[in-house]
Amino acid sequence: MDDDIREVSDAQLVTMIARYNEVALAETYRRHGGAVFGLARRVLNGAAEAEDVTQEVFLRLWNQPERFDPSRGNLRSWLLTQSHARAVETIRSLTARRQREINDAHKAARGAYDMQHEAWDVVLAEDVKKALDELPPEERRAIELAYFEGYTYIKVAEILNEPEGTVKSRIRSGMRRMRATLVESGIEGADR
Amino acid sequence: MMSHDEASELLAVAALHAVDAETLAAIEEHAATCPRCQSELDSYRAVAAALGNSVEELPEGLWTNISSQLWERTGDAAEMPSLVIGDTPAEVVSIGVATRSSRRLRKALSGVAFAAAALIVVLALSLLSAQNHVTNLQSALKLASRSAVQRAMATPGHQVVNLTSATGQRLAKFVMLPDGTGYLVKCAMPNLASNDTYQLWGIVKGSPVSIGVMGSSPGQVTFTLNSSPGPSELAVTVQKAGGSLTPAKKFVASGPVDVS
Numbered sequence A: 001m002d003d004d005i006r007e008v009s010d011a012q013l014v015t016m017i018a019r020y021n022e023v024a025l026a027e028t029y030r031r032h033g034g035a036v037f038g039l040a041r042r043v044l045n046g047a048a049e050a051e052d053v054t055q056e057v058f059l060r061l062w063n064q065p066e067r068f069d070p071s072r073g074n075l076r077s078w079l080l081t082q083s084h085a086r087a088v089e090t091i092r093s094l095t096a097r098r099q100r101e102i103n104d105a106h107k108a109a110r111g112a113y114d115m116q117h118e119a120w121d122v123v124l125a126e127d128v129k130k131a132l133d134e135l136p137p138e139e140r141r142a143i144e145l146a147y148f149e150g151y152t153y154i155k156v157a158e159i160l161n162e163p164e165g166t167v168k169s170r171i172r173s174g175m176r177r178m179r180a181t182l183v184e185s186g187i188e189g190a191d192r
Numbered sequence B: 001m002m003s004h005d006e007a008s009e010l011l012a013v014a015a016l017h018a019v020d021a022e023t024l025a026a027i028e029e030h031a032a033t034c035p036r037c038q039s040e041l042d043s044y045r046a047v048a049a050a051l052g053n054s055v056e057e058l059p060e061g062l063w064t065n066i067s068s069q070l071w072e073r074t075g076d077a078a079e080m081p082s083l084v085i086g087d088t089p090a091e092v093v094s095i096g097v098a099t100r101s102s103r104r105l106r107k108a109l110s111g112v113a114f115a116a117a118a119l120i121v122v123l124a125l126s127l128l129s130a131q132n133h134v135t136n137l138q139s140a141l142k143l144a145s146r147s148a149v150q151r152a153m154a155t156p157g158h159q160v161v162n163l164t165s166a167t168g169q170r171l172a173k174f175v176m177l178p179d180g181t182g183y184l185v186k187c188a189m190p191n192l193a194s195n196d197t198y199q200l201w202g203i204v205k206g207s208p209v210s211i212g213v214m215g216s217s218p219g220q221v222t223f224t225l226n227s228s229p230g231p232s233e234l235a236v237t238v239q240k241a242g243g244s245l246t247p248a249k250k251f252v253a254s255g256p257v258d259v260s
Helices: A002-007 A010-018 A022-044 A047-063 A075-091 A094-105 A115-133 A137-147 A153-160 A164-184 B004-015 B021-033 B035-051 B062-067 B103-111 B146-154
Strands: B159-164 B170-176 B181-187 B196-204 B207-215 B222-224 B233-240 B253-256
Touching: A002 A022, A010 A022, A010 A047, A010 A075, A022 A047, A022 A075, A022 B062, A047 A075, A047 B062, A075 B035, A115 A164, A115 B035, A137 A153, A137 A164, A137 B035, A153 A164, A164 B004, A164 B035, B004 B021, B004 B035, B021 B035, B146 B170, B146 B181, B159 B233, B170 B233, B170 B253, B207 B233
Parallel strands: none
Antiparallel strands: B159 B170, B159 B253, B170 B181, B181 B222, B196 B207, B196 B233, B233 B253
16 A cells, blocks of 8 residues: 555545545645755754644644646646745744754755655755755845744845835746756746 | 835835735735735745755654644534534633643644644544444533544554545544543534534444534534444534434445454
């Protein structure tokens, strides 16, 4: 049974989850939990908060599987979008911000989880790093502040002491450049 | 509604969640009606997801926390019919003020949008004698939370009772403690009309004895069984709101209790 479920596609897993199949959710967690947790942890700089976010994301998938639309992207991307949204919500609360400052020194090492997926993640990470590295520094900085620090573009403008419109344009321009690089690398979903 | 031009300008920052919640909702609302913006937003989100695709080793115990909450359903006290079992009407208590023992659990509740609206009805029922009829069933309602269920699942000697339909579909799961306390852990039974209710029965010496009504949409339920011997089986029927002293002919779900 364990081997069978590992052969099932992500989209099929979500269909099974919609039928209250707990094994399917467990498999989804095995495949994507590390990424969901990893992103939340990176944004929040705290393992406890990242666990909360991961929990929320998978419970949400369990309770509202219909929110995932396979025609609009893959499951990993969708789960990461959910994870990032929850993490940003959390970090924007004052308490979390304080906690984040406390936890600043506690960035932890990343762990392996599955050889096959890990290999793909390494390739993806290299492509993403390349795409980021190719950005002009001001675009890269604006994107990093927004995405990894959880700031709104208005706050990013304040931090960088730039007009809001300029920051908005830089983010858009940077995202377009990254998209082009990732499409060139064959990253699924970016070529819509 | 946000105009196409306004939304279009903000799609990239929206994909990074670099806008406030209100603006994000307006952008998503527009995108839902504009295939071009939806496609653009989805592609930016794919880029953002690639940017954030950094796998970490999962903490031990996290899956256990998640799986223990999968089948919990928020109750709605306002829809819960009054408990009338035996001659002791029960109270209905709102436990919107229920507190969680840990910050994590509190956040989990709020994050899944459970806590704010949920009023949890807890039935604490004492079971009659083993003489197969309902007498002075003492019922009380008390606060309970998922943490109580989790504690029960971690208590030595606990017993899990799975209730399945006639076709084998698993519809409810209870955990019972050696002291006779039981909790509804999971529930996949469909909601009933408001004038109907699920009713829980213990099969004692081959005869059904009412444990209590569970409402039309069972939430978190706690009960206490003081019978001796204990039931050999738990079963659920659908009854008219308020419950019945005798069960409907057909069990919606039932499952054996280990009496050893």
